[in-house]
Amino acid sequence: MSQCRAMSKRSRERCKKHALIGKNVCRIHGGASTGPKTEIGLSNMKESKTIHGMYTQSSLRELREFQGMVNEYKKHLKDMANV
Numbered sequence: 001m002s003q004c005r006a007m008s009k010r011s012r013e014r015c016k017k018h019a020l021i022g023k024n025v026c027r028i029h030g031g032a033s034t035g036p037k038t039e040i041g042l043s044n045m046k047e048s049k050t051i052h053g054m055y056t057q058s059s060l061r062e063l064r065e066f067q068g069m070v071n072e073y074k075k076h077l078k079d080m081a082n083v
């Protein structure tokens with residue numbers, strides 16, 4: 001059994017309880033949590049954890065599309081210069 005990885009804010013000491021099986025923390029420090037269950041809860045969690053949204057899948061997809069357009073434009077300009 002591993003030890004709980006939670007740290008006390010006041011004493012700065014590590015929790016001395018055993019972590020739950022397959023988890024890194026004990027029951028008191030969130031090991032019993034199963035995460036959000038409903039779609040609303042999941043969206044609330046995503047919203048609270050998103051800082052600026054620069055690395056979300058949709059924004060990365062947009063960035064890749066934009067980079068592809070820029071590369072095509074560069075290729076087109078190079079072809080025009082060679083002709």
Ligand SMILES: [Zn+2]
Pocket residue numbers: 004005006015016017025026027028029
């Ligand atoms: Zn703990």
